[in-house]
Each structure stands twice: as C-alpha cells, then as structure tokens.
Amino acid sequence: MRKAPVMSTYITNKKIGLDYEILERFEAGIKLSGIEVKSVRQNQGNLLGAHITVRGGEAYLMNAFIPPYQEKNTPASYDPYRKRILLLKKSELKSLATQESQRGLTVVPISMYNKGRVIKVDIAIVRGKKKHDKRETLKKRQSDRDVAREFRDR
Secondary structure, eight states: OOOOOOOOEEEEOTTHHHHEEEEEEEEEEEOOOHHHHHHHHTTOOBOTTOEEEEETTEEEEESOBOOOSSGGGSOTTOOTTOOEEEEOOHHHHHHHHHHHHSTTEEEEEEEEEEETTEEEEEEEEEEEOOHHHHHHHHHHHHHHHHHHHHHHHO
16 A cells, blocks of 8 residues: 655745735745755745746746755855746736736745645735734634633633
8 A cells, every 4th residue: 555645835925915915825836956845844935925927838937035945055156036937827927917917916836835746836826915914813813822721721
C-alpha cells in the first residue's frame, strides 16, 4: 500500500485574513531555483506585500522575498525579490486575468506548502477591507477566543 503524501506549510501570509476578504482560491505550482527550494523548505521567506500578475498568458509571483539558502554560496546576480512563474491551467489563468482586471480585486499568495515532493502556492482573489471591516474582524476574533476560553474553563 502506498502512503498519502504528508503536507506541511512552509510560509504563510498571516495578514491576509485581516486585510482582505477572500473571494476565490486556487492552487498553483511555482518554478523555483535549487537554492530557493532549499530556502523555502527551511521556512525562510516572506509573502507580505507579494501579489500575482497575469501577463502574456503567464502568472507571476511578484515581491515575494525568498532569501538564498547559503549566503556565501549564492551567485552575486541572485535577487531575492525576483518574479517567479506560477504554473496554472489555461482556464485558471483566464479566470485570474479577468478577475484581476476588475476594479478593487487583487490576486495574492496565501501560503507556500509541499504536496508530495512539489512546492505549491495557495493563491486567492481578494477584495481589500475598509478600516471598519478590519475592526469588526478583530472584535469577532476576540469574542470567539473569549467563548472558547469559557468553554475550556468549565
């Protein structure tokens, strides 16, 4: 019998739930170099401020910070903020392109994780929240924590 692959999340964008309202999610592969793969597997990197653009029938991950695995063995031309190609189906690319062109919608990465031996990126089409919506989200989180604490203490 073959075992199911163990999935582990390497990098997450923790501000997504507070700053954006998630409308639709996709799973995409990502094209990385060897030193970037090793760095991601060591949980190094940051998705804050990263976004996805669709140009010429390809999707790119922009402004994602992935540092080199070993600083001293890295080529001088390495850019940790370079754009990286995302691997999606044509239908998903078309959907992302139409959604991205709409006013007020953005495509952002949520997390990077492995699926078997392959590194995947969880991306979402989002709409930005206003300040009062963020306050409501924080109040709801706090009340949920309080309720959970009450049930746990009983």
